[in-house]
Amino acid sequence: MRPTISTPYSFCLYRSGVDSFVEAVRTGLRELADPVKAPEMQAYMKSEMPFLGVQKPGRVALLKSLPRIDSRDEWLDAVRTLWREATYREERYVALALSGDRRFQSVELLPWFDEMIVTGAWWDYVDEIASKRIGPLLRSSPDVVRPLMLKWSVDADRWRRRTSIICQLGFKGATDVELLTACVDANVEDPDFFLRKGIGWALREFAKTEPGWVRAFVEARPGLSPLSRREALKHL
Structure with missing residues (x-):
């Protein structure tokens, strides 16, 4: 008797596809592993999670060699599985x-990117999510993302705050100056290195478009840390 296609059976087929993709990633990374580079990469990144020693070119080539995922649900499930079940940092990369x-x-996807920011909790993850995931969503849906960035700018989590500060990197003339000002001012006196560095970075990038505005902004804020000030005015 032919099996009847039911929801549980369809789910098994769907889950099998995701599991096969994830296993292909893990197998590929293990095959590319470099035990000499692994401890060096872990030390540089100050990571508790171990590395396999697979650098970016190898990871990019591996991804290109894998079957394309066309289902949004399967894609998100694969991303979540690789992230949440990672035992090596390259799986999260x-x-x-x-x-x-x-x-x-x-x-x-904002709740998922938020999870990646909070659980990743380090600059190598957060900076890419902020500028290449949150940033584009801010451009396309400012009515949704802008209020969230204002909320994150005063959040207890420093990585949400850093995200709010640097999410407009590369916006140039499209920069929401009021949003940038609010997010920086909310953190201008915070002693955290990553927040101070993020402030300087955001201002330095915007200075390429509006140098006069950035100079005036810095001069009007005596509480700005020397690190943020130095970074902001680096090319002025």
Whole structure:
């Protein structure tokens, strides 16, 4: 008797496809592993999670060699599985790269990107999510993302705050100056290195478009840290 296609059976087929993709990523990374580079990469990144020693070119080539995922649900499930179940940092790097698929980007992903920011909790993850995931969503859906960035700018989590500060990197003339001002001012006196560095970085990038505005902004804020001030005025 032929099996009847039911929801549980369909789910098994769907889950099998995701599991096969994830296993292909893990197998590929293990095959590319470099035990000499692994401890060096872990030390440089100050990471508790171990590395396999697979550098970016190898990870990019691996992703290109894998079957294309055309289902949004399967894509997101694969990203989440690689991220949440990672035992090596490269698995999260692959999940991060996969998360940028332009076909599937929407504000519905904001809770997931938030999870990546909070659980990743380090600059190598957060900076890419902020500038290449949150930033484009801010451009396309400012009515949704802008209020969230204002909320994150005063959040207890420093990585949400850093995201709010640097999410407009590369916006140039399209920069929401009021949003940038609010997010910087909310953190201008915070002693955290990553926040101070982020402030300087955001201002330095905007100075390429509006140098006079950035200079005046810095001069009007005596509480700005020397690090933020130095970074902001670096090329002025």
